[in-house]
Amino acid sequence: MAPPKNERAFEANSSIVLVGCRGAGKRTLGFMGALHLRRRLVTEEHYFEKTTGLSRGEYLARHGREAFARQDIEVFKRMLDNNRTGCVIECGMSSLTEEAQDALRQYSSTNPIVYIHREKEQIARHLDAADLQQLLKADERHRSCSNFEYYNLYDPPNKSGGHISGASSGASTPLSGRQSGPSKLLSAREDFTRFLDIVTGRGATKAWLESPFSVSSVPPEFRSYSYALRLRLSYLMDMDMELEDFEARGDCVEFIIDHWPDDLMNVIARQIALLRRKLGVPIIYHVEENPRGERRRTPEEKNIMDTDLLELGLRLGVDYISLDLQRDDEFVDRVLRHRGRSKIIGNFWYMGFGALSWQDDRQVENYKRAQSLGCEVVRMVRFCTNDSPAELLEGFKKRLQETLPDPKPPLVAYDFSVLGVRTPLQSRILNPVKHPDMENERDHLATVSTYYHSYELLFRQFLLDPLQFYVLGSHVSYSLSPAMHSAAYDFSGMPHTFQDVTCSTIDRLNQICLSDSFGGASLTAPFKVAIMPHLKVKSHHATAIGAVNVLLPLRGKTSAILDHANSRNKAGPAREFFGDNTDWSSILTCLRRAISPRNYVQPSKTTALVIGAGGMARAAIYALIQLGCRNIFIYNRTVQNANQVAKHFNDWALAQGITGGKQLSGGSHDICRVLSSLSEPWPRAYQPPTMVISCVPAVSADGTAPADFEMPLDWLRSPTGGVVVELAYEPLVTPLVAQMHVVRDHMSPSWVVVDGLEVVAEMAIEAFELMTGRMAPKRLMKEVCRKTWEQQQQQRQGSEMSMASY
Numbered sequence: 001m002a003p004p005k006n007e008r009a010f011e012a013n014s015s016i017v018l019v020g021c022r023g024a025g026k027r028t029l030g031f032m033g034a035l036h037l038r039r040r041l042v043t044e045e046h047y048f049e050k051t052t053g054l055s056r057g058e059y060l061a062r063h064g065r066e067a068f069a070r071q072d073i074e075v076f077k078r079m080l081d082n083n084r085t086g087c088v089i090e091c092g093m094s095s096l097t098e099e100a101q102d103a104l105r106q107y108s109s110t111n112p113i114v115y116i117h118r119e120k121e122q123i124a125r126h127l128d129a130a131d132l133q134q135l136l137k138a139d140e141r142h143r144s145c146s147n148f149e150y151y152n153l154y155d156p157p158n159k160s161g162g163h164i165s166g167a168s169s170g171a172s173t174p175l176s177g178r179q180s181g182p183s184k185l186l187s188a189r190e191d192f193t194r195f196l197d198i199v200t201g202r203g204a205t206k207a208w209l210e211s212p213f214s215v216s217s218v219p220p221e222f223r224s225y226s227y228a229l230r231l232r233l234s235y236l237m238d239m240d241m242e243l244e245d246f247e248a249r250g251d252c253v254e255f256i257i258d259h260w261p262d263d264l265m266n267v268i269a270r271q272i273a274l275l276r277r278k279l280g281v282p283i284i285y286h287v288e289e290n291p292r293g294e295r296r297r298t299p300e301e302k303n304i305m306d307t308d309l310l311e312l313g314l315r316l317g318v319d320y321i322s323l324d325l326q327r328d329d330e331f332v333d334r335v336l337r338h339r340g341r342s343k344i345i346g347n348f349w350y351m352g353f354g355a356l357s358w359q360d361d362r363q364v365e366n367y368k369r370a371q372s373l374g375c376e377v378v379r380m381v382r383f384c385t386n387d388s389p390a391e392l393l394e395g396f397k398k399r400l401q402e403t404l405p406d407p408k409p410p411l412v413a414y415d416f417s418v419l420g421v422r423t424p425l426q427s428r429i430l431n432p433v434k435h436p437d438m439e440n441e442r443d444h445l446a447t448v449s450t451y452y453h454s455y456e457l458l459f460r461q462f463l464l465d466p467l468q469f470y471v472l473g474s475h476v477s478y479s480l481s482p483a484m485h486s487a488a489y490d491f492s493g494m495p496h497t498f499q500d501v502t503c504s505t506i507d508r509l510n511q512i513c514l515s516d517s518f519g520g521a522s523l524t525a526p527f528k529v530a531i532m533p534h535l536k537v538k539s540h541h542a543t544a545i546g547a548v549n550v551l552l553p554l555r556g557k558t559s560a561i562l563d564h565a566n567s568r569n570k571a572g573p574a575r576e577f578f579g580d581n582t583d584w585s586s587i588l589t590c591l592r593r594a595i596s597p598r599n600y601v602q603p604s605k606t607t608a609l610v611i612g613a614g615g616m617a618r619a620a621i622y623a624l625i626q627l628g629c630r631n632i633f634i635y636n637r638t639v640q641n642a643n644q645v646a647k648h649f650n651d652w653a654l655a656q657g658i659t660g661g662k663q664l665s666g667g668s669h670d671i672c673r674v675l676s677s678l679s680e681p682w683p684r685a686y687q688p689p690t691m692v693i694s695c696v697p698a699v700s701a702d703g704t705a706p707a708d709f710e711m712p713l714d715w716l717r718s719p720t721g722g723v724v725v726e727l728a729y730e731p732l733v734t735p736l737v738a739q740m741h742v743v744r745d746h747m748s749p750s751w752v753v754v755d756g757l758e759v760v761a762e763m764a765i766e767a768f769e770l771m772t773g774r775m776a777p778k779r780l781m782k783e784v785c786r787k788t789w790e791q792q793q794q795q796r797q798g799s800e801m802s803m804a805s806y
């Protein structure tokens with residue numbers, strides 16, 4: 001039995017077409033998408049004008065309605081035909097006509113066509129009330145001529161009055177309410193670019209190439225243990241919890257459609273968009289065949305409705321489609337033909353009395369069928385009324401292992417009873433779990449286990465080991481990392497510890513790392529650069545930057561990276577150590593979060609300024625290069641050090657074939673240049689910087705006072721403002737931050753300030769994920785970061801006062 005041909009596996013470079021009614025956000029998304037995929041943006045409006053020499057309005061006025069309609073469809077078809085690859089195409093109003101929709105339908109056999117829609121109230125804001133209903137009805141037809149759909153969730157304005165750091169934590173710091181918030185379109189951009197990565201299939205590969213130890217680079221079915229958080233639509237629609245509360249409660253979410261409210265398709269599209277935005281984990285999409293609270297359906301009705309529902313999941317580009325292989329062949333075949341890039345979980349559920357036992361030959365046949373249909377995961381679940389000894393399931397797995405050819409899709413298999421899953425350890429991967437506070441009596445599979453309990457059990461049963469993690473360096477007693485990591489361990493059921501250890505020699509570092517229970521370390525001065533020659537295995541980012549700040553032991557039994565990745569949380573002698581750098585990626589995350597659409601990076605124009613020339617400045621420069629910036633200026637009190645760093649990156653860029661955004665008269669293609677004095681006017685050939693990153697250490701390694709940098713006014717003339725990232729947080733309001741507040745209040749309100757606590761929390765989050773391979777509870781870690789910092793401040797003030805009263 002061969003799997004049916006996948007009719008929606010488009011070439012990765014096929015042009016992506018965006019359709020949908022006015023006000024749905026196509027133009028903005030098209031712009032973001034083209035930048036993200038580095039493609040050309042073609043807009044219907046502009047194409048029409050370029051082709052006919054007239055705008056659509058002018059053409060209509062000059063040639064009349066009929067001639068316009070003929071010309072319009074002609075140009076529309078030509079636009080599609082002439083741009084089959086390498087573009088993002090934004091369709092305007094023409095796509096509402098029958099003829100254009102036919103053309104799109106044809107095009108959809110080779111290209112992704114994405115139907116963009118959003119909350120009706122948001123579209124209403126752009127339209128006359130009278131036209132709204134009619135337009136929305138017509139717009140629905142876009143569903144029938146597209147093969148993907150994207151729900152463009154509305155980004156509410158930032159309520160906090162613009163405080164980028166700690167806004168979500170609710171913590172108050174001296175900066176609360178003072179800073180500009182992240183760009184309003186930030187979440188839309190993150191969501192949409194992730195969606196495009198799914199459509200083009202570049203997501204997983206990109207993550208793996210970027211960082212093979214990152215959480216997103218190992219799909220849940222290939223992790224040593226993984227958990228699927230079950231969320232039913234009926235529950236989501238009137239739960240009294242916030243979706244954010246479900247963060248890091250599972251490796252993926254299983255979204256279960258067990259309820260048919262009015263406007264079902266749009267309700268589902270919106271829920272998927274919300275899950276993606278708030279939780280950022282892969283989604284398993286499951287359509288329940290016989291939902292409890294809903295009416296009974298005839299088999300025919302069931303097939304039609306459930307096919308439509310599964311089709312919707314595929315259109316939404318969910319990561320996994322759960323497909324019941326016990327349904328009729330035509331049903332199964334259709335889903336498989338339309339699978340696109342979604343992975344298929346082939347299910348065999350035995351829900352009633354008399355479920356097939358694990359010893360039954362038919363279970364092996366079931367698995368073989370899923371395997372031959374090309375399912376990426378096989379899920380076999382049995383309801384049992386009495387004891388089901390674990391050995392029976394083990395025996396079944398062994399039988400599959402010994403008798404079937406490779407490749408064998410990963411198996412999810414467990415028994416459940418009215419009390420829930422028999423034991424959370426029965427299945428290694430995609431174990432069903434719930435949130436601890438979730439009242440969910442409708443769901444037997446999720447009534448017992450939580451991610452916390454299941455994971456904790458692995459340690460109690462000695463399948464995983466408690467380990468020691470560290471922050472190491474000569475000035476680490478102030479570090480906020482121990483508090484943040486410890487909170488994340490407590491949250492996730494890990495008995496690990498995280499300590500700061502002041503040390504400055506490689507010998508001492510070695511002593512710590514060679515212990516069998518060493519889990520990993522965050523490194524700071526003087527180790528970031530000094531450790532480089534001692535490490536054989538480093539990420540390419542660390543090599544490019546010339547510094548490492550996260551050290552991991554490699555304990556895989558083979559040299560395969562996946563084996564090493566899956567050996568995290570286990571003790572034993574390390575075969576090697578791996579060095580990575582999360583300083584740059586944390587800076588990049590913060591920049592991306594804060595940059596406004598007007599200041600999106602354009603390689604030839606965008607200019608950035610980095611202050612400092614140490615390890616962190618190197619990471620900042622690398623982040624800017626990764627963001628696409630090709631005009632980077634460095635200012636440092638000791639010019640010689642700045643020259644060295646500039647040379648390092650100019651040589652590196654040359655070797656990579658990356659050249660500066662501007663070629664200067666001397667023919668230089670350098671991407672980094674040095675500013676030698678604060679009194680220098682901003683170089684006239686360049687725009688003033690829209691990204692400024694201050695990397696002057698809070699506490700300098702030699703204990704001298706940190707530099708008090710402030711921007712010369714001439715360097716602050718960007719008409720569109722920009723982002724200032726301050727890495728120091730001691731004090732939090734550095735001279736630069738204080739200056740930017742004044743600039744924002746009196747000169748240009750479009751400057752966004754990111755403070756040092758935001759960046760350091762991001763660093764800890766990324767380090768936690770690399771070290772443990774588990775998703776970090778980000779909100780919690782950010783909250784702990786601010787609270788710990790405040791406590792430290794209070795303690796310091798307390799001890800200063802008692803010193804003074806002596």
Ligand SMILES: O=C1C[C@@](O)(C(=O)O)C[C@@H](O)[C@@H]1O
Nearest residue numbers: 479480481522523524549583
């Ligand atoms: O700069 C920092 C912050 C840090 O030193 C900390 O204390 O959390 C940890 C380092 O790895 C990172 O590069």
